[in-house]
Amino acid sequence: MNRLSVRTRVTLAASVMVATVLTAASLVLILTLRDSLRDGVADEAARKVRASAAALKEDPPVVAAPPPGEDGSAEPTPGKSGNGAGPGKEKVVLADGYATASTVVVTADGPVTVKARVSLAPVRNALGVLEQLLLVGVPGLVVLMAVMTWQLMGRVLAPVESIRATFADITARNLHRRVPEPVTRDEVARLARTMNVTLGQLESAVDRHKQFVADAAHELRNPVATLSARLELGMPQAPGLVTEALTDVARIKELTGDLLLLARLDGGEPLMGTEVDLAQVAADAAARPAPVKIALELASDIVVTGSRSHLERMVANLVANAVRHAASRVTIRVTADGLDVIDDGPGIPADARERVFQRFHRLDEARARDAGGSGLGLAIARDIATAHGGTLTVQNTPRGAHLSFRITTPDGPNTPTGRPARGQKDPV
Numbered sequence: 001m002n003r004l005s006v007r008t009r010v011t012l013a014a015s016v017m018v019a020t021v022l023t024a025a026s027l028v029l030i031l032t033l034r035d036s037l038r039d040g041v042a043d044e045a046a047r048k049v050r051a052s053a054a055a056l057k058e059d060p061p062v063v064a065a066p067p068p069g070e071d072g073s074a075e076p077t078p079g080k081s082g083n084g085a086g087p088g089k090e091k092v093v094l095a096d097g098y099a100t101a102s103t104v105v106v107t108a109d110g111p112v113t114v115k116a117r118v119s120l121a122p123v124r125n126a127l128g129v130l131e132q133l134l135l136v137g138v139p140g141l142v143v144l145m146a147v148m149t150w151q152l153m154g155r156v157l158a159p160v161e162s163i164r165a166t167f168a169d170i171t172a173r174n175l176h177r178r179v180p181e182p183v184t185r186d187e188v189a190r191l192a193r194t195m196n197v198t199l200g201q202l203e204s205a206v207d208r209h210k211q212f213v214a215d216a217a218h219e220l221r222n223p224v225a226t227l228s229a230r231l232e233l234g235m236p237q238a239p240g241l242v243t244e245a246l247t248d249v250a251r252i253k254e255l256t257g258d259l260l261l262l263a264r265l266d267g268g269e270p271l272m273g274t275e276v277d278l279a280q281v282a283a284d285a286a287a288r289p290a291p292v293k294i295a296l297e298l299a300s301d302i303v304v305t306g307s308r309s310h311l312e313r314m315v316a317n318l319v320a321n322a323v324r325h326a327a328s329r330v331t332i333r334v335t336a337d338g339l340d341v342i343d344d345g346p347g348i349p350a351d352a353r354e355r356v357f358q359r360f361h362r363l364d365e366a367r368a369r370d371a372g373g374s375g376l377g378l379a380i381a382r383d384i385a386t387a388h389g390g391t392l393t394v395q396n397t398p399r400g401a402h403l404s405f406r407i408t409t410p411d412g413p414n415t416p417t418g419r420p421a422r423g424q425k426d427p428v
Helices: 006-058 121-169 187-233 239-266 278-286 308-325 365-370 377-387
Strands: 075-078 090-095 098-107 110-119 274-277 293-298 303-306 329-334 338-343 391-395 402-406
Touching: 006 090, 006 098, 006 110, 006 121, 121 187, 187 239, 239 377, 274 278, 274 308, 278 293, 278 308, 278 329, 278 338, 303 308, 308 329, 308 338, 308 377, 308 402, 377 391, 377 402
Parallel strands: 293 329
Antiparallel strands: 075 110, 090 098, 098 110, 274 303, 329 338, 338 402, 391 402
């Protein structure tokens, strides 16, 4: 029952309630009408008996009248009837399809029993017609009520569904959107207004957070650059110490740049709509010095629309991550579907294939820190992929890690163009 929609539950509840009420009302109506009609027939028989008794008193019979016929005539009977009716009192019995009334009239010749009967057939006919009408009318009314309730609930819940659909599409990147507010002044409209107020407050809080990160990263750039210059001036006096300090400064500088880039991505910075050759970006990333062998499998003319600098950063992060964990080889593959970066390292456990894209997450804390990793590389790469309408996921592989950037997302801004992959291999 809980899996049914509110509209269905309300319609079922209303239908059951209406069916129960109409059924009970129908039974009460039938019983009440039956008793009323029977009482009317009994009263009619009693009136006939009284009329016959009055006539008998005025003109007493010499002989008994013939038995009563089907027309409800009265029957005077000399002597006591033995039916329990006393002088001046009518007794009515409903049996065998008739209402039979009897009374005792005291005449000069002695007591005479007068009887009259009225057929109950009209009562049966009326009840039969009523039962047929109710048998058809009650289900019809229940169905009509169910249809009306279904339509009414559809109209009532339509704004709720619109609010739900809009709210489901709101993410951290489009907090400026608002749910539609119905023109009515009911609870749904108040709910929509409350949600919009909450969204406005959330948007302000997120904007302040993004602005703080961007300002902090920007303000750190100058001190870090100054510190780096001063350390380089002291290189002749303490080369070993300065070298270690410059390494730390370089990591701080890289982290600052990462934070600033994340702030821009979170802020929904518009991308440059230029055509970027994905294979050329991959080749440039592979050309950088690396301690392991990098193999290229590139299809030509794979063009993506977006920001070249962002895509270069994404590929560079993927390659740097692969090189950091590879045992001896990294493969970069570009096809019509997208880009894949594969290494022969220890791989990524199945339960960590989503966590690796979280910010500041490291599978191996000590190794990542020693190797200069900040835990932001894959997070930035996924954000760039999402900004370009693509996806970045970890694929299943027998050994090593396989990160896949796909640019065939239907809702994304990119439509990859070019010829099918030729499987070209170009070891570097």
